[in-house]
Amino acid sequence: MAPPPELMDELVGEILIRLPPDEPEHLVRASLVCKPWLRLLTDPGFLRRYRAFHRTPPLLGLLHRLQVVQGDPEPRLVPTTAVPLLPYPDLRRSRALDCRHGRVLLHVLDRGGSFLVWDPVTGDKHRVPDVGIPWLIYTAAVLCAVSGCDHLDCHGGPFLVVFVATDDDDDELVKACVYSSETGAWSTPVCLDNGYESYAQHMQRALNLTRRIYNTPYVQPRRVALVGDEIYFTLRWGNAIVKYDWGNNCLSMINPPSHNSYNIVLMLMEDTSLGFAYIEGSSLYLWSRKVNSEGAAEWVQCRVMELETMIPVANPDDKAFVVGFAESLGVIFMSTGVGLFTIKLNSGQVKKVDEPGVYFSILPYMGFYTPDCCTLSSPARPRSH
Template identity: 40%
Template structure:
């Protein structure tokens, strides 16, 4: 009788990788590919706990400093165009508010802001939306507003916040509008700005000034400089400054109205909208000027006499960065158009004859955006995408909480 075969030895399981090492590996997944961390979080409960922990999210900021650009909101009204367009190599979607009812006006500190369209509602409203969680909150506009083409800005309200993990916290909204002066003795218009606090749920007292110009705000988003200065550009190219500390309003011109200015385009009028707001290299107020195939970056410098002047900071030759086929068409005098700028990452969106590109101004890195549908103003969505447990989303400001676990946008 044959002897029984020896019992098979069970293969020992490989030793578990320490959580500290797993964290180091996951931290080095491409931060500009949201799908990577999402897939990693689904591998097992332990990995999901690592990437959703606040320490992991804070280390993302320490390791990469500038958060990546995930996509943009836009004002295009094509029937098949989603309100959010992804710019990552592995596209993903966000359920942005319907463009037929809402116009995107701003996005900052993990919050996007929309303004209702009058042809779809009898009253004006603002809508705050957190892109990743889907949390929403409707905000009435100031009762004094009865004009047209206003604008607004949103920002975190926590003093000293580094904006690494402020999603769901208190915020402020600034609403700017211009109305005709009802005083028949004056021809000036009245520019007004009001601040909404999420903590009180009310608008503060309006700050107003007279202006000889009727300013419309339908094309551009705002710029936040430091923690106290907000800038808005009117459709005609005038710049409005709102001081959040002094509650003061100031209007001034773009560089082309400055004595000694010389245009490379043969025009000295700002009506062609070649100037766009952006942060200067030193973190102050700046504008970009589209000048053929060159991009001039201006910064506003204060002098000893408290008079501020525009100074050219640098010039980019876009012909050296972008494909020639997207720049040159026989018989057409074409200029590259800046469509958007990120405050956090020094990245601009530029439109050419055939394509849309992002340009990292610090690295000189150019990336083509596959989806180009003739967009105008773009509002970048910036942040680190990190999945979070369902319980962390329940106490956000959502009127209709997400039904499934989602990601969190950290800015």
């Protein structure tokens, strides 16, 4: 019997391009079938088409942060697929702060307070010097700095690190600054103080609530929301939202749609507006900050989702908490006594991604893992800078 005819390269490419990016092991296995397939699956042109075809980088792994009183979680990147991400860097003491644009930002606590920007796919590591702010509590973000980048293949290239903190020395002011890998320097910190009317009002409300104790404007150690060239984060007491425009190096405040919910998430909505999510009772409330017909920004409630029959709980007293968001995937992370779950906002699909535990802010690592990544992460490649 004659062997079956070989598929044309163009047809093979059209088939392979449709393999799902959230199951990247299929592409890796396909690259092992034969040398022609390997050449095709590592060809830069095919890879560009593959990423453009699927557009949304999948979730590859998870890190997370806890509140200050809870200490630090075990330093590990939990994989959510079968791909072999590189192990967490061998650091004596470190704290994961952010995952974004193919990079992970770590605070190296035993080396003078420096930072490490790490790529779990290629293994590249870049040291960032100490920020020089005597922080009391803080959060930070790592961003691709390539102008016009679509962030579908952010491996290498210049980056920014945005740092926001409650200063431990300077009257406990909120400060922010940004580091550029191109200049190798931090910007001059900018302060949010009583010169801002909204900030002064927030501090007065905190004083009234706490009777002059524990009114420090703590920056919440949550993953920040990135909307355009602006970073959004929250302060303790009333979910006060602070906006940092790093391009103009200025801070401002925004009142939230809800002051009373403790576990909240700031996120990028599908229409690129700022979103705000929280759970009250058994319902998930989603708000979006829209510009009205008069040009003023206001909060609009855009959705309410009933969770009682959607998210598994351990017992009648168990509750669900929102603990994170994956912006490009339209996915919210929720924690219960049964485990850590994702829920897709467009379909309501629920998926368990980790075991039960204490979660406060999930740091989702997203990116395309293609067969060329196996070459990028080989031991022969230099990976520290």
